[in-house]
Amino acid sequence: MVAPDVAVAASEAIEPADPASADRRPRADAVRNRDLLITSAAAAFAARGADVSLEDIARSAGVGIGTLYRHFPTRDSLVEAVYRHEIDVLCQRADQLLETMPPDQALAEWMQLFVRHVATKRGMLSLLKPLLSTNPNFSDQTRGRATAAATKLLEAGVAAGTVRADVDGGDLLRAVGGICMSTDQERSEASERLVGLLFDGLRHGAAGPAATPPPAAASA
Amino acid sequence: MVAPDVAVAASEAIEPADPASADRRPRADAVRNRDLLITSAAAAFAARGADVSLEDIARSAGVGIGTLYRHFPTRDSLVEAVYRHEIDVLCQRADQLLETMPPDQALAEWMQLFVRHVATKRGMLSLLKPLLSTNPNFSDQTRGRATAAATKLLEAGVAAGTVRADVDGGDLLRAVGGICMSTDQERSEASERLVGLLFDGLRHGAAGPAATPPPAAASA
DNA sequence: AAGTATACGGAGGTTGCCTCCGTTTTGCAA
DNA sequence: TTGCAAAACGGAGGCAACCTCCGTATACTT
Structure with missing residues (x-):
């Protein structure tokens, strides 16, 4: 339904339009x-x-x-664009953080960033939810990108030996997302504390052979 | 915020207005x-x-x-009234069912009725959810009434020896509610089947001493 | 039966949604 | 550089929903 030609022209990350589509650039x-x-x-x-x-x-x-x-x-298409943009920013920040600090710290920062981004988006949530559920490939795209960023951070931490190896990006995202959703109230402090806890858990079995089975992360 | 004088004048169940409030009757x-x-x-x-x-x-x-x-x-006050009314009807039906059929069958019928009521209310859901979360005593009242009805049905079944004794009304309600919510799509058939399954579980350990621990009901 | 408090109902002001089209700007080519 | 056509701009205006206000009609009281 959404005009397919406005594909990825978000705000940053202007990649030179694919030369195959000979349409003039906007x-x-x-x-x-x-x-x-x-x-x-x-x-x-x-x-x-x-x-x-x-x-x-x-x-x-x-x-x-x-x-x-x-x-x-439509209003929806605006919401969709805003959400896409937010995800873009979040993914970029993951890379920046990785360049400027040790991986575990970057991961911690990023998780907090995520919480704050969700808190900011709370107003859109009632619009966003039906959109995500009726539009599977939009939902897949955004989720996929976020998962990739989370995975990248995790893997850097694992490589540095400061983060345990038995958690994957998708699960991490779900857990953080679940925490944000479960604390329905406005204050994001509770979420931030819980996410901090989660991060400590991520650090727990680091650099050792993942012999001890992790305590299952509770999801709301 | 809602005018307090229009208290309980739902459609049926007109209880004669409390004589202490000397206001004239509407x-x-x-x-x-x-x-x-x-x-x-x-x-x-x-x-x-x-x-x-x-x-x-x-x-x-x-x-x-x-x-x-x-x-x-306000629109909200109308939604609230409609929801209250729906709950009233559901509770009444519980009593009616108990009078006209054996308790276990009444319970089964009522659970299906519940599913269908939720399916019908789906349109209101996006309005109802914020209402329930920002208005705790409204939410408590309605939940309390529904729980009471569920408990009554369960207890009748237990007394007759056709329903196991180790489930309480609140849990039952949560389980059925969870099933309804998890099958986000429009078709309520899936919900009805799952709820049927749940009911079979309720019948499983009936009339025996509840020695065998029940399999935990999965909630989405 | 008469009177009065109460409820009814719709006209109309306000606001937001969305379309349409004349004007302005931009990018390309001569 | 200059001209031109395509693309983008922006706001006037039609429509629909929200909500208020008040003259009229109706049910309860004495």
């Missing part, structure tokens, strides 16, 4: 406005919940309502 | 219209999802929009 102002809309929408959803008026979003992005609708013909 | 047409609105709203939510226009609901109840707003000043 105009500079179009790209700029699209990015403005996505960041404004993210802020608006976070600050004022799922039912901000699209007019407000357009205004705060400094563009007309028509421009918003051309880029995002 | 006019007959008010009661009638309130009931009409609740039944029309239930039908509308089931048929057309959470975002039916309130104007449509008023129209299909045969009353003016002003009347709807007087009885239910």
Whole structure:
């Protein structure tokens, strides 16, 4: 349903459009406005919940309502783009963290980052959930990317001997996600503490042969 | 926030208003219209999802929009009333079933009834969930009533020796509820089959001393 | 039977959604 | 550089839903 040609032109990570699709590359102002809309929408959803008026979003992005609708013909498509963008940022941050600190610390930071990102997205959640459940390949794509980032962090930690080897990225993501979801209230402090606990667990059997079976991570 | 004076005047089960509150009893047409609105709203939510226009609901109840707003000043208060009503009906049906058939059969019927009621309410779910989580005493009241009905059915079965004794109403409700939630898709057939399975489990250790530990019911 | 508190109902103001189209800007080519 | 066509912009305006307000109708009281 979503126009397939606007594929990956998120805000950062502009990869030169695949040369096979000979379509001209989008105009500079179009790209700029699209990015403005996505960041404004993210802020608006976070600050004022799922039912901000699209007019407000357009205004705060400094563009007309028509421009918003051309880029995002439905509210859902805007939500989807915002979510994709958030995931992109999260994945990028994983790489940055890995470059600037030891892997276990990077992993800890990233998990906390994840919690805060989810807390920020809470306003969108009621919109996002039906979207993810009715649109399996959108859900697969985003989940896949996040899992890849988690796996990368984990593997770096394992290679450095500071993180246990018997946990995979998908499980880690599910566990952190579950914690975020279970603490329904607004305060993300509880989540942060629980995730910290989880991280300590990840460090527990590090660098040893994974002989001792891990305590099963509880999922809500 | 909801006007406290409209307390329990659901549709059936009109208990004579508590004599201490000397306020006059509501006019007959008010009661009638309130009931009409609740039944029309239930039908509308089931048929057309959470975002039916309130104007449509008023129209299909045969009353003016002003009347709807007087009885239910917010959309939430209407949803709440509909849900309360559904729970009432379910509890009543428990008693009826107990009077007309053996307890184990009554329990089986009631569980299926529950599944179908949830399926019908699916349209309201996105409205109901935030309501239940932000309004703890509403949630407690309804859950309490439903649990009482489930417990009554269970106990009757236990007394007759056809239902095992080591399950309580709250757990049963959670299990059935969990099954309904986990099968996110529209078809309630899957839920009905799973609930049937659950019921067979309930019958398993009946009339014997509950020596064999039950297999834990899986909850999604 | 008359009076009054109460309930009814819909007109209309406000706001948000979305479309349509005249104007502006951009990228390409001569 | 200049011109031009394609692409993007942006807001006016139609539509639909929300909600308020108040004149009218109706049920209970004495």
